[in-house]
Amino acid sequence: MAEFLKVVSFQEAxxxxxxxxxxxxxxxxxxxxxQRRVLASDVQSPEDLPAFHRTVxxxxxxxxxxxxxxxxxxxxxxxxxxEVKMGQDAGLSLxxxxxxxxxxxxxxxxxxxxxxxxxxxxxxxEDTVLVYRPVGPWENIMQKGEDIKKEEVIFSAGSFLRAQDxxxxxxxxxxxxxxxxxxxxxxxxxxxxxxxIEETPxxxxxxxxxxxxxxxAIKDCGAIPHNYPLVRDDFKVLKNTVELxxxxxxxxxMSGGSSVGLMDVTLDxxxxxxxxxxxxxxxxxxxxxxxxxxxxxDKMVIGLPGHPVSALMMFHIVCAPALSPYPPLxxxxxxxxxxxxxxxxxxxxxxxxxxxxxxxxxxxxxxxSGLMNIxxxxxxxxxxxxxxxxxxxxxxxxxxxx
Amino acid sequence: MAEFLKVVSFQEAxxxxxxxxxxxxxxxxxxxxxQRRVLASDVQSPEDLPAFHRTVxxxxxxxxxxxxxxxxxxxxxxxxxxEVKMGQDAGLSLxxxxxxxxxxxxxxxxxxxxxxxxxxxxxxxEDTVLVYRPVGPWENIMQKGEDIKKEEVIFSAGSFLRAQDxxxxxxxxxxxxxxxxxxxxxxxxxxxxxxxIEETPxxxxxxxxxxxxxxxAIKDCGAIPHNYPLVRDDFKVLKNTVELxxxxxxxxxMSGGSSVGLMDVTLDxxxxxxxxxxxxxxxxxxxxxxxxxxxxxDKMVIGLPGHPVSALMMFHIVCAPALSPYPPLxxxxxxxxxxxxxxxxxxxxxxxxxxxxxxxxxxxxxxxSGLMNIxxxxxxxxxxxxxxxxxxxxxxxxxxxx
Numbered sequence: 078m079a080e081f082l083k084v085v086s087f088q089e090a091x092x093x094x095x096x097x098x099x100x101x102x103x104x105x106x107x108x109x110x111x112q113r114r115v116l117a118s119d120v121q122s123p124e125d126l127p128a129f130h131r132t133v134x135x136x137x138x139x140x141x142x143x144x145x146x147x148x149x150x151x152x153x154x155x156x157x158x159x160e161v162k163m164g165q166d167a168g169l170s171l172x173x174x175x176x177x178x179x180x181x182x183x184x185x186x187x188x189x190x191x192x193x194x195x196x197x198x199x200x201x202x203e204d205t206v207l208v209y210r211p212v213g214p215w216e217n218i219m220q221k222g223e224d225i226k227k228e229e230v231i232f233s234a235g236s237f238l239r240a241q242d243x244x245x246x247x248x249x250x251x252x253x254x255x256x257x258x259x260x261x262x263x264x265x266x267x268x269x270x271x272x273x274i275e276e277t278p279x280x281x282x283x284x285x286x287x288x289x290x291x292x293x294a295i296k297d298c299g300a301i302p303h304n305y306p307l308v309r310d311d312f313k314v315l316k317n318t319v320e321l322x323x324x325x326x327x328x329x330x331m332s333g334g335s336s337v338g339l340m341d342v343t344l345d346x347x348x349x350x351x352x353x354x355x356x357x358x359x360x361x362x363x364x365x366x367x368x369x370x371x372x373x374x375d376k377m378v379i380g381l382p383g384h385p386v387s388a389l390m391m392f393h394i395v396c397a398p399a400l401s402p403y404p405p406l407x408x409x410x411x412x413x414x415x416x417x418x419x420x421x422x423x424x425x426x427x428x429x430x431x432x433x434x435x436x437x438x439x440x441x442x443x444x445x446s447g448l449m450n451i452x453x454x455x456x457x458x459x460x461x462x463x464x465x466x467x468x469x470x471x472x473x474x475x476x477x478x479x
Numbered sequence: 480m481a482e483f484l485k486v487v488s489f490q491e492a493x494x495x496x497x498x499x500x501x502x503x504x505x506x507x508x509x510x511x512x513x514q515r516r517v518l519a520s521d522v523q524s525p526e527d528l529p530a531f532h533r534t535v536x537x538x539x540x541x542x543x544x545x546x547x548x549x550x551x552x553x554x555x556x557x558x559x560x561x562e563v564k565m566g567q568d569a570g571l572s573l574x575x576x577x578x579x580x581x582x583x584x585x586x587x588x589x590x591x592x593x594x595x596x597x598x599x600x601x602x603x604x605e606d607t608v609l610v611y612r613p614v615g616p617w618e619n620i621m622q623k624g625e626d627i628k629k630e631e632v633i634f635s636a637g638s639f640l641r642a643q644d645x646x647x648x649x650x651x652x653x654x655x656x657x658x659x660x661x662x663x664x665x666x667x668x669x670x671x672x673x674x675x676i677e678e679t680p681x682x683x684x685x686x687x688x689x690x691x692x693x694x695x696a697i698k699d700c701g702a703i704p705h706n707y708p709l710v711r712d713d714f715k716v717l718k719n720t721v722e723l724x725x726x727x728x729x730x731x732x733m734s735g736g737s738s739v740g741l742m743d744v745t746l747d748x749x750x751x752x753x754x755x756x757x758x759x760x761x762x763x764x765x766x767x768x769x770x771x772x773x774x775x776x777d778k779m780v781i782g783l784p785g786h787p788v789s790a791l792m793m794f795h796i797v798c799a800p801a802l803s804p805y806p807p808l809x810x811x812x813x814x815x816x817x818x819x820x821x822x823x824x825x826x827x828x829x830x831x832x833x834x835x836x837x838x839x840x841x842x843x844x845x846x847x848s849g850l851m852n853i854x855x856x857x858x859x860x861x862x863x864x865x866x867x868x869x870x871x872x873x874x875x876x877x878x879x880x881x
Contacts, residue, residue: 108676112695126851129682133849164672164683182849184682224850231855240699241881244692244787245854247676248685270566274510274649280531280586281566283650290646293514297642385646408810447535447584448626449528449650452643453633479643 084359099327102258114256125222130185141191152207263322268333298401333383365391410437427455486761501729504660516658527624532587543593554609594619665724670735700803735785767793812839819869829857
């Protein structure tokens with residue numbers, strides 16, 4: 078083999094991939110295209126929200142000082158000078174001792190700094206309002222900019238934009254945004270035994286599951302997958318495909334090649350690039366040991382195991398943390414079986430989640446290696462750390478959903 | 480108002496919407512388009528997986544019976560008759576007393592029913608193999624159809640297809656699938672005070688947040704939103720827009736119209752359709768009381784409150800359970816504040832999630848009503864049930880993520 082094995086822990090593998098991950102381009106998109114995208118720059122509010130002081134109650138706009146000391150038995154007497162209409166400029170200005178009617182959401186007139194709820198007032202004739210309770214300055218008022226201040230950073234670069242974030246941006250009139258371009262990820266399946274899914278495999282052949290499952294997982298990360306034709310165990314063909322893939326994408330993910338021969342050819346091809354730098358070759362995990370990563374210039378190639386269950390799990394363990402803008406989802410559940418594991422290696426075990434009487438239960442999916450039905454049965458996976466020799470039935474365990 | 484208020488609990492509202500929800504069309508799509516779609520029919524496996532008996536170890540294919548009673552001190556002597564090659568038809572057939580070499584994944588030859596690991600054997604010359612341990616029938620063998628049986632239902636109608644499910648389908652050569660067509664959802668924002676987001680609202684006006692935030696939330700459910708122009712408080716224009724919207728979509732979601740006048744016009748328009756059937760008008764929740772639903776023929780109109788924070792929350796509480804194929808995500812967290820609430824009404828409170836020393840904490844986002852920044856701060860919401868008068872700081876509470 079061209080280079081010594083550099084077996085690392087999955088945490089190191091993940092960290093190396095994150096550190097050396099290709100940089101994303103930037104683009105400006107219209108607000109409706111910004112959903113589930115990642116901001117490339119901070120976004121500041123272009124305006125104050127609300128744009129003016131407004132009440133949050135129906136009642137009278139007042140100067141708070143005029144109501145100090147008022148009570149049921151000793152109301153404040155204020156001069157009624159008019160009315161603020163909903164959705165219109167207040168259009169008047171209060172002097173000491175004056176008040177005016179104001180509806181919820183109404184614009185506070187100049188001079189006033191509080192609102193008294195109508196319940197605590199009484200109108201006397203045309204010109205006088207009695208106030209039975211004091212209000213403090215700014216009581217019952219939403220002040221200009223109290224919700225969002227002009228020039229306040231409302232989203233930082235790197236934020237993932239959800240539906241509700243789109244709502245906040247709309248409310249501020251932000252109709253165009255700088256976001257990162259989605260990563261382009263080339264997918265190369267290798268192996269003499271792989272056939273396209275439309276073919277019926279003859280004995281010893283298997284269908285090309287990874288091109289489809291990994292493409293779907295890549296789309297789930299908001300990235301754009303691009304499949305290349307299947308490559309057999311041939312240095313020249315593989316080299317040409319990798320060259321093309323590196324040119325057309327930010328990142329290549331290769332899978333398959335469980336045979337030692339193909340693994341050798343793959344490594345030879347990757348390390349034949351003058352800028353190639355092996356990040357790791359082998360991860361001390363079960364399953365997924367034969368995972369590797371090579372940095373080639375400002376691009377990267379990640380090699381995943383051939384078996385689809387392992388390939389997808391390793392994708393989630395080491396690729397998704399760099400590729401996906403979504404925080405990983407995990408929930409805690411009670412383990413339904415004892416699980417043994419070898420110390421000195423991190424184990425990841427697919428589990429099926431159930432809920433029973435409001436309690437979440439995780440059933441490890443074991444059985445003979447190579448079962449494909451685990452793909453559809455698993456809700457996620459659990460992690461048995463390096464230093465442990467297993468987990469005990471009934472233990473609380475974190476399930477990483479996928 | 481055209482019809483009496485029929486205030487219901489949110490559970491009743493949700494149930495009525497689910498029961499009367501428009502039916503979805505069906506279509507056939509290629510496997511790569513099936514991700515995040517919902518199956519319209521059961522899918523059966525077209526073949527056995529594996530397609531033949533194969534070993535899961537390197538060793539010798541044998542008749543289990545020939546090894547019974549063998550031990551370190553008294554090995555079984557078997558005649559070596561050849562070799563099965565990886566990826567090829569076994570091409571030979573074993574008789575009693577015979578064995579052959581077989582690699583992991585190799586096809587079991589006719590006549591044999593087990594494999595002995597090479598570690599427990601010894602080759603004597605060219606023609607004899609000693610077996611030091613007995614194996615049971617089918618030991619170390621993955622039997623034909625053991626992973627997935629031909630004609631087994633692998634996915635039921637209604638299944639939501641994830642990346643790994645796409646993988647399983649690929650492995651069985653299923654390249655085309657019957658799925659439900661995505662729902663088309665028309666969005667109509669109403670209200671004299673609403674302006675398009677590109678406009679700077681004059682006093683008393685607000686931007687049309689809901690068209691954008693709800694469209695994004697609808698996309699998150701895998702449905703297709705379609706925005707209609709803003710409608711003012713005008714029976715004829717509103718009626719025309721609703722007619723068009725019903726014709727072009729499966730479902731209409733209207734929002735806004737917090738003013739009693741507009742609410743009346745909206746109701747008048749909806750109930751002017753001869754087939755209109757009011758499902759409910761008002762939900763006993765805070766916020767979001769003015770939510771309503773009307774069935775019109777085989778379509779439905781749902782009216783949401785005007786304020787974006789309430790509109791989105793009610794969308795998640797009563798629309799998403801019918802519209803979204805994704806199971807709702809929830810996690811448990813410890814409440815960081817006391818929360819009071821009025822008995823006789825379900826309260827939903829937006830919360831921000833934090834993690835501290837591995838513990839999840841939920842901070843209720845309170846403050847004056849109408850704050851927009853809650854949109855971006857909230858990770859989800861919690862539910863204070865009808866019969867409770869609040870929740871206590873430190874209580875474990877379920878957070879529904881959005």
